[in-house]
Amino acid sequence: MIRARVQHNNKEYHLGQYDTKKEAEAAKTAARRVLETLDANRRRPTLPVVGVVEAMVSRGVFDAQPSLMLSLAEALLRRQKMLSYRQRRTLYPGLSDDDRRNLAARVAPKNSIR
Numbered sequence: 001m002i003r004a005r006v007q008h009n010n011k012e013y014h015l016g017q018y019d020t021k022k023e024a025e026a027a028k029t030a031a032r033r034v035l036e037t038l039d040a041n042r043r044r045p046t047l048p049v050v051g052v053v054e055a056m057v058s059r060g061v062f063d064a065q066p067s068l069m070l071s072l073a074e075a076l077l078r079r080q081k082m083l084s085y086r087q088r089r090t091l092y093p094g095l096s097d098d099d100r101r102n103l104a105a106r107v108a109p110k111n112s113i114r
Helices: 021-041 050-058 066-091 097-107
Strands: 002-008 011-018
Touching: 002 021, 011 021
Parallel strands: none
Antiparallel strands: 002 011
């Protein structure tokens, strides 16, 4: 008897025992096809629309969880700083960070908020 098993998404599936290697391979092939089809048909989570989240915050949906709002704001700020830093390095390659800051200060409009 030949035992047929397949692994998919870090899980092992036991398909049974077969008399011939050919039957075991056919069972493995069919199981892989079914598992891949199930994965392809699984709904992927969609990202929330920024406007919806902003409206929810404005309406006070998260007022009962101020720590959640704070952690979200901190994560967004960290991401914005990282992207801003990456953009500055792309705009002014080869300059030191001090030279970039000096150049950005001269180029920035007088009444801009930083």
